[in-house]
Amino acid sequence: MLVMPRLGSGIPLVARGRELRALRSAVSAAAAGRASAVLLAGDAGVGKTRMTEEVGGYAREQGALVLTGRCLDAGEAGLPYLPVAEALAQVRDKAVGRPALGRLFPEIGLPDPGRPESGMALPPAGSRAEQDIGQLQLFDGVHGMLTDLAERSPVVLVLEDLHWADASTRSLLSFLLSRLRSQRLLVLGTYRGDDLHRRHPLRPLLAELVRLPQVERIELAPFGSADTRAFVAALAEGRLPERVLREVAGRSEGNAFFAEELLDAYAADDSVGIPATLVDVLLARVERLSQPAQAVVRVAAVAGRRVPDARLREVAGIDEAGLDAALREAVAHHVLVPADGEVYTFRHALMREAVYGDLLPGERVRLHAAYAHQLANDVGIRGAAAALAHHSMESHALPTALAASITAALEAERLGAPAESLEHAERALKLWEAVPGDRRPPGVTEMALLQHASWVAVMSGDPERAIAFAKSAVRVADDTVTPESAAKLHRRLAQFQYAVEGREDEAWASIEQAWRLVAERPPSADQAWVLAVYATILRSHRRADEARERAERAVAVAREVEAGGPEADALITVAILDEARGHSDESRELLNTAMTRAKDVEAITVELRARYSLSVNLYEAGRLDEAARVVDEGVERARCTGLTWSTYGLELRVIQVVIRYAHGDWDGSEAAAEPPGHKVSSTVSARLAAVGAYVTVGRGRFAEAERLLAELRADWHRDLQIPLATGGVGAELAIWRGRPDKAVESVREALDWVARAGEQWVLAGIRIAAIGIAAYADLAATARRAGNEVSTFTTEGARLLAMARTTAECGSPRTGVLGPEGRAWLARAEAEHTRLTGTSDPDTWRAAVDAFDYGAVYEQALCRRRHAEALLTADDREAAAAQLRAADATATRLGAKPLSDALHKIARRARVSLEGATTPRDEVDPFTPRERAVLTLVAAGRTNRQVGEELFISEKTVSVHLSRIMAKLGASRRTEAVAVAYDRGLLTDH
Numbered sequence: 001m002l003v004m005p006r007l008g009s010g011i012p013l014v015a016r017g018r019e020l021r022a023l024r025s026a027v028s029a030a031a032a033g034r035a036s037a038v039l040l041a042g043d044a045g046v047g048k049t050r051m052t053e054e055v056g057g058y059a060r061e062q063g064a065l066v067l068t069g070r071c072l073d074a075g076e077a078g079l080p081y082l083p084v085a086e087a088l089a090q091v092r093d094k095a096v097g098r099p100a101l102g103r104l105f106p107e108i109g110l111p112d113p114g115r116p117e118s119g120m121a122l123p124p125a126g127s128r129a130e131q132d133i134g135q136l137q138l139f140d141g142v143h144g145m146l147t148d149l150a151e152r153s154p155v156v157l158v159l160e161d162l163h164w165a166d167a168s169t170r171s172l173l174s175f176l177l178s179r180l181r182s183q184r185l186l187v188l189g190t191y192r193g194d195d196l197h198r199r200h201p202l203r204p205l206l207a208e209l210v211r212l213p214q215v216e217r218i219e220l221a222p223f224g225s226a227d228t229r230a231f232v233a234a235l236a237e238g239r240l241p242e243r244v245l246r247e248v249a250g251r252s253e254g255n256a257f258f259a260e261e262l263l264d265a266y267a268a269d270d271s272v273g274i275p276a277t278l279v280d281v282l283l284a285r286v287e288r289l290s291q292p293a294q295a296v297v298r299v300a301a302v303a304g305r306r307v308p309d310a311r312l313r314e315v316a317g318i319d320e321a322g323l324d325a326a327l328r329e330a331v332a333h334h335v336l337v338p339a340d341g342e343v344y345t346f347r348h349a350l351m352r353e354a355v356y357g358d359l360l361p362g363e364r365v366r367l368h369a370a371y372a373h374q375l376a377n378d379v380g381i382r383g384a385a386a387a388l389a390h391h392s393m394e395s396h397a398l399p400t401a402l403a404a405s406i407t408a409a410l411e412a413e414r415l416g417a418p419a420e421s422l423e424h425a426e427r428a429l430k431l432w433e434a435v436p437g438d439r440r441p442p443g444v445t446e447m448a449l450l451q452h453a454s455w456v457a458v459m460s461g462d463p464e465r466a467i468a469f470a471k472s473a474v475r476v477a478d479d480t481v482t483p484e485s486a487a488k489l490h491r492r493l494a495q496f497q498y499a500v501e502g503r504e505d506e507a508w509a510s511i512e513q514a515w516r517l518v519a520e521r522p523p524s525a526d527q528a529w530v531l532a533v534y535a536t537i538l539r540s541h542r543r544a545d546e547a548r549e550r551a552e553r554a555v556a557v558a559r560e561v562e563a564g565g566p567e568a569d570a571l572i573t574v575a576i577l578d579e580a581r582g583h584s585d586e587s588r589e590l591l592n593t594a595m596t597r598a599k600d601v602e603a604i605t606v607e608l609r610a611r612y613s614l615s616v617n618l619y620e621a622g623r624l625d626e627a628a629r630v631v632d633e634g635v636e637r638a639r640c641t642g643l644t645w646s647t648y649g650l651e652l653r654v655i656q657v658v659i660r661y662a663h664g665d666w667d668g669s670e671a672a673a674e675p676p677g678h679k680v681s682s683t684v685s686a687r688l689a690a691v692g693a694y695v696t697v698g699r700g701r702f703a704e705a706e707r708l709l710a711e712l713r714a715d716w717h718r719d720l721q722i723p724l725a726t727g728g729v730g731a732e733l734a735i736w737r738g739r740p741d742k743a744v745e746s747v748r749e750a751l752d753w754v755a756r757a758g759e760q761w762v763l764a765g766i767r768i769a770a771i772g773i774a775a776y777a778d779l780a781a782t783a784r785r786a787g788n789e790v791s792t793f794t795t796e797g798a799r800l801l802a803m804a805r806t807t808a809e810c811g812s813p814r815t816g817v818l819g820p821e822g823r824a825w826l827a828r829a830e831a832e833h834t835r836l837t838g839t840s841d842p843d844t845w846r847a848a849v850d851a852f853d854y855g856a857v858y859e860q861a862l863c864r865r866r867h868a869e870a871l872l873t874a875d876d877r878e879a880a881a882a883q884l885r886a887a888d889a890t891a892t893r894l895g896a897k898p899l900s901d902a903l904h905k906i907a908r909r910a911r912v913s914l915e916g917a918t919t920p921r922d923e924v925d926p927f928t929p930r931e932r933a934v935l936t937l938v939a940a941g942r943t944n945r946q947v948g949e950e951l952f953i954s955e956k957t958v959s960v961h962l963s964r965i966m967a968k969l970g971a972s973r974r975t976e977a978v979a980v981a982y983d984r985g986l987l988t989d990h
Contacts, residue, residue: 042220045257222254416642461645564601622820909985
């Protein structure tokens with residue numbers, strides 16, 4: 001069960017920057033004497049009220065009077081003037097002297113119909129003319145009252161839910177908006193666009209109002225997918241599983257209210273459907289329709305989100321004229337929406353779910369059977385098999401559902417949709433035992449279904465399920481299966497196990513069993529495949545010589561039987577083994593050959609493996625431009641073939657995130673780290689999120705990063721790359737937040753985890769060690785300023801440096817020798833150690849800057865920052881300024897706010913301009929000598945009385961000086977003034 005989410009407006013406003021800026025501009029214009037009106041439109045629950053609250057708060061901060069009134073759904077007649085009366089009731093005392101307002105506030109009293117007012121005699125009571133004149137007087141009274149109020153302060157009149165406004169309120173609104181001139185007045189009205197059917201009385205008024213020059217209309221659209229995820233994540237305080245985040249964001253379709261209600265329901269029970277409160281809201285719209293229209297909507301709901309017009313006509317069983325009238329009504333009330341291709345869709349998927357859930361069981365089965373009967377004739381039409389399987393299943397026609405599910409699974413795989421193919425295959429497997437053998441589709445076996453399910457499971461990013469299905473296929477296989485077929489089952493199981501961290505021993509056992517089955521058999525494609533996979537697994541066990549022998553033998557067998565797939569796969573393994581010997585150029589050439597061979601025979605998964613291996617080869621060599629090109633092509637190839645979340649589709653996506661981050665394409669890195677749009681293995685989503693956290697921290701989104709890292713902590717056991725990535729990122733986050741002690745904990749925990757996993761000299765440990773030394777350096781600097789002992793920090797930092805050096809010497813780089821990235825991080829570790837010992841050597845930092853020059857722009861900028869500090873300590877101001885400017889240019893381009901802030905802080909303290917030449921400190925001083933003396937003593941912790949005693953001035957005079965200091969610094973308190981002065985370099989620690 002989830003923690004109860006926080007509902008309401010207590011969360012940050014998401015994705016409404018443009019609309020909010022427009023509304024704030026309207027408030028500012030009103031304050032300047034340019035009256036205007038804004039009509040804010042949007043679907044129910046999209047966030048209109050939240051926007052009015054936000055604008056109202058802003059207006060109050062600017063000194064405006066905010067008056068709010070709401071219309072109520074009281075039938076077509078409505079309640080006359082309700083929102084205006086509610087709004088003006090907040091200033092009822094200002095209505096005295098305006099008898100015409102008695103129609104709003106009875107206690108004021110209506111004017112005497114027999115007495116002239118404003119020079120006009122009222123006609124006899126009861127006539128139409130009297131009513132018109134009375135209404136005009138009321139309108140004039142409201143207008144005059146708002147004008148008078150606006151003379152005292154700006155006024156924002158908020159009228160919510162105008163779609164329920166009565167005729168009198170609509171007339172009053174038209175009167176007011178047509179008379180907006182130079183009053184300090186903003187009228188903000190909201191209405192539901194989805195409630196405005198063709199004959200809705202507000203429609204003609206809106207058409208009239210939007211032609212007025214002082215009236216602006218703003219459409220508040222639903223959130224986009226990324227913004228919906230951000231909203232749901234912010235709504236749910238604390239941990240939110242990826243599955244729930246994905247489902248709530250997807251089902252709500254960008255509607256804030258729907259997201260709140262769904263998340264509330266998931267908090268209570270994540271297996272529930274639509275919450276009752278949301279069902280009531282959704283069905284209320286349907287219940288406004290006539291009975292024939294409601295019946296048609298129910299028929300459409302059984303079809304799904306979309307229903308073709310022709311299919312609806314076949315199933316509904318209503319005459320053409322009646323059906324057309326019902327559809328027109330459903331469309332007019334925004335329940336159904338016409339789409340291209342003579343198709344109707346529900347305006348919102350949850351609307352369809354609510355209607356479908358409201359059907360009686362028998363009614364549901366009958367309609368599903370009717371749809372299945374119609375679909376049975378659509379043989380060969382794309383998507384028909386999937387629809388037939390669904391409707392047959394729901395109408396309990398199990399043999400038909402089984403046959404259609406198998407057809408749909410094969411069709412989805414051909415179309416490059418493995419996730420959908422897996423769903424159909426799983427349904428077929430569930431139905432298999434429920435359907436008698438003589439009614440199952442001919443030529444299909446349970447073993448074949450299990451093989452298919454395991455294959456598409458791994459292709460769609462769920463290797464754990466792939467293993468489960470593959471194991472079932474091995475168990476189901478009987479003695480009639482040939483050794484080659486049995487070896488294929490074990491070989492695929494070994495491949496799936498190899499793809500999952502911690503299953504290496506199982507993979508070894510499976511591939512050995514596969515080899516025993518075909519070792520003495522004649523050469524075949526299956527034998528070549530077993531040898532190729534055997535070579536891959538042997539290489540992962542660091543048995544390079546045996547791996548090469550198996551791979552070369554696989555190539556020979558594959559060429560003998562003309563099997564291009566295993567040949568290309570074995571060539572990739574040979575290329576990786578060559579790379580480990582230091583033959584990188586030869587390795588790249590062989591990888592290109594393997595890629596071409598795989599492409600020629602359409603062995604897509606092997607081709608993706610070749611592309612991944614080539615991109616890693618180039619990345620390890622520091623050739624980031626080429627690596628980025630190759631990985632982008634690989635990711636696109638995986639996408640086009642529907643294999644984005646397959647084993648090597650994922651590997652390509654992960655390395656794409658890393659390469660783009662290192663190369664300085666942070667927007668591209670974040671885009672590549674976007675989670676899948678469907679359910680995948682937790683290992684897949686966690687690995688992607690772990691490397692995506694680099695940019696999240698670098699750009700200063702600390703709360704988001706902290707939440708993400710806390711969630712990923714539970715996934716460390718899934719893959720060693722997850723603790724390696726998140727351990728370092730977590731340490732960087734802690735350092736930026738000024739918590740080097742937490743950074744040290746993060747580093748220690750990550751390294752301990754690696755040690756427990758039985759790994760030694762993992763090259764990523766060099767990076768983690770460097771960050772750990774940086775944290776110890778920060779701790780030592782703080783201790784030195786306080787006059788405390790630093791030996792513990794220097795000892796631990798030295799231990800990490802020794803570990804980094806040993807890892808660099810004893811590790812097993814993919815290229816055989818430590819590449820540019822490893823050498824650069826080792827150089828940073830050495831430089832951080834000089835900072836730890838208190839010297840911060842400029843030459844060592846210069847070496848670190850140069851080492852990252854292979855293309856890792858952000859890491860180089862971080863080193864430039866420390867290099868600049870070391871140069872300033874050595875009094876080389878011009879060289880320091882150059883380093884600061886270069887680092888700032890990178891930070892600005894990347895949007896690396898924490899680094900940018902740190903650089904500007906150094907520049908202010910050093911009196912260095914990041915735009916031009918250095919500025920000596922003594923040229924600019926905003927304080928008088930006396931103010932500086934006061935500020936210095938206050939910074940030292942003196943009270944006003946103590947400052948006065950030391951400077952021989954009165955305590956009152958000290959207060960006057962402090963007031964001037966705070967005014968110059970824009971501070972409101974003495975402690976804030978000291979902090980700002982330090983931040984601007986106007987005070988030093990010396």
